[in-house]
Amino acid sequence: MTEPLRLGIAGLGTVGAGVVKIIRQKAALLTERTGRPITISAVAARNRDKDRGVSLSDYAWEDDAVALAKRDDVDVFVELIGGSDGPAKAATEAALTAGKDVVTANKAMLAHHGQALAQLAEDNGCVLRFEAAVAGGIPVIKALTEGLAGNDITQVMGVMNGTCNYILTRMENAGLSYDQAFDEADKLGYLEADPELDVGGIDAGHKLALLAAIAYGTQVAFDAVELEGIGKVSIADIRQAADMGYKIKLLGVCRMTGRGLEQRMAPCLVPATSPLGQLDGGTNMVMIEGDQVGQIVMRGAGAGEGPTASAVMGDVMDIARGTRLSTFGQPASSLKLVTAAQVATPAPYYLRMGLIDKPGALAKVATALGEAGISINRMRQYDQTNDAAPVLIVTHKTTRAALDIALVAMNATGVVAGDPVALRIESV
Numbered sequence: 001m002t003e004p005l006r007l008g009i010a011g012l013g014t015v016g017a018g019v020v021k022i023i024r025q026k027a028a029l030l031t032e033r034t035g036r037p038i039t040i041s042a043v044a045a046r047n048r049d050k051d052r053g054v055s056l057s058d059y060a061w062e063d064d065a066v067a068l069a070k071r072d073d074v075d076v077f078v079e080l081i082g083g084s085d086g087p088a089k090a091a092t093e094a095a096l097t098a099g100k101d102v103v104t105a106n107k108a109m110l111a112h113h114g115q116a117l118a119q120l121a122e123d124n125g126c127v128l129r130f131e132a133a134v135a136g137g138i139p140v141i142k143a144l145t146e147g148l149a150g151n152d153i154t155q156v157m158g159v160m161n162g163t164c165n166y167i168l169t170r171m172e173n174a175g176l177s178y179d180q181a182f183d184e185a186d187k188l189g190y191l192e193a194d195p196e197l198d199v200g201g202i203d204a205g206h207k208l209a210l211l212a213a214i215a216y217g218t219q220v221a222f223d224a225v226e227l228e229g230i231g232k233v234s235i236a237d238i239r240q241a242a243d244m245g246y247k248i249k250l251l252g253v254c255r256m257t258g259r260g261l262e263q264r265m266a267p268c269l270v271p272a273t274s275p276l277g278q279l280d281g282g283t284n285m286v287m288i289e290g291d292q293v294g295q296i297v298m299r300g301a302g303a304g305e306g307p308t309a310s311a312v313m314g315d316v317m318d319i320a321r322g323t324r325l326s327t328f329g330q331p332a333s334s335l336k337l338v339t340a341a342q343v344a345t346p347a348p349y350y351l352r353m354g355l356i357d358k359p360g361a362l363a364k365v366a367t368a369l370g371e372a373g374i375s376i377n378r379m380r381q382y383d384q385t386n387d388a389a390p391v392l393i394v395t396h397k398t399t400r401a402a403l404d405i406a407l408v409a410m411n412a413t414g415v416v417a418g419d420p421v422a423l424r425i426e427s428v
């Protein structure tokens with residue numbers, strides 16, 4: 001019989017336990033599909049006594065993930081610990097240095113160290129795969145790296161943090177405030193230990209940076225992602241955007257422009273009737289546009305035991321079949337340094353502000369916009385609540401820089417109560 005592919009799995013939490021279950025429950029199917037058995041030699045986690053909902057008695061135990069990564073009976077090191085540095089990175093480096101292939105679900109580690117790790121893999125003749133790191137069960141890395149490799153990618157866009165989408169959906173559908181929806185997500189265990197990773201857009205920004213590297217052949221540049229979380233989105237914005245035919249999503253966009261690479265993860269408005277607008281709850285969606293293929297839309301579970309373990313197994317099975325791909329779809333040494341676009345592609349903007357009841361108040365706001373070169377597409381004024389009347393404005397396409405000038409001028413008019421909210425409208 002063909003030699004088995006022997007795994008060492010570090011991390012036996014949600015994803016790690018899911019991978020062990022698939023390997024135990026689907027052994028015959030995996031062998032049939034790859035032509036060789038996939039076995040587990042050893043596992044590692046912090047607590048040896050914890051019940052993982054699956055038997056581990058057939059496998060050797062290591063307390064130290066680095067020791068696991070170096071074992072002679074491990075062909076592929078599967079890193080499912082998490083964290084950008086620490087044991088996950090140390091063990092990944094140890095495995096690659098020892099000439100072992102690595103499969104990981106760790107977007108934080110790759111967003112921060114992707115280039116160095118891809119180079120290390122290449123230098124040692126190894127593969128480093130990370131399908132599960134982006135959009136959970138959606139095989140978006142495979143799509144970009146393989147199926148769409150013959151395209152110039154014009155744009156990648158996506159909702160890639162299910163927790164944020166859940167919070168925004170609950171605010172909209174149940175009328176919850178941001179704090180109430182956040183608490184609900186927390187009680188359901190949807191939030192990371194550090195919630196800022198989710199609601200601050202950092203986790204989704206990590207994923208976007210990885211997709212951009214593959215799409216544009218650039219070195220991963222997470223620091224160049226323009227990041228804004230969902231913490232400032234209010235129920236008023238959600239309701240009033242809906243009134244104008246939009247939904248608010250934490251949307252990632254990357255595109256190569258003549259001015260450099262644009263990478264942005266921020267709340268923005270999308271048409272309510274678009275596929276992204278209709279994406280409710282914890283689901284993820286990624287839209288890729290290629291010059292030859294046109295638009296591809298992929299939708300599915302972005303997290304959870306089964307979907308994430310499914311993505312890990314896709315990578316493991318590729319290795320079992322002998323598929324050897326560069327980490328980011330081309331040799332690490334050929335990935336270009338990113339020049340970040342300083343000015344984003346112009347877009348229409350949604351503005352919400354409270355107007356103080358003074359003669360000529362609306363005209364002053366329109367003048368501030370006009371003087372910054374911004375024209376108004378639509379406007380709506382609501383009845384006065386407290387001291388101010390809510391006003392919504394949808395602008396024609398403009399740059400964020402021009403808008404910032406207009407916002408400063410508006411604040412100086414003395415007719416705007418508080419800070420206006422400005423959200424980009426993406427055409428999808």
Ligand SMILES: NC(=O)c1ccc[n+]([C@@H]2O[C@H](COP(=O)([O-])OP(=O)(O)OC[C@H]3O[C@@H](n4cnc5c(N)ncnc54)[C@H](OP(=O)(O)O)[C@@H]3O)[C@@H](O)[C@H]2O)c1
Pocket residue numbers: 010011012013014015016044045046047048050063064065080081082083087105106107108132133136302303304305308
């Ligand atoms: N959960 C998801 O839906 C999902 C989706 C996509 C990607 N991911 C990524 O998948 C990875 C794992 O996530 P998870 O949700 O499975 O995390 P998790 O449930 O917190 O599990 C982490 C595992 O790592 C183990 N661990 C911690 N420190 C260790 C060390 N020093 N040495 C060895 N093992 C150690 C823990 O051991 P103990 O159990 O003994 O404490 C635990 O088993 C992360 O990179 C995450 O970003 C997760």
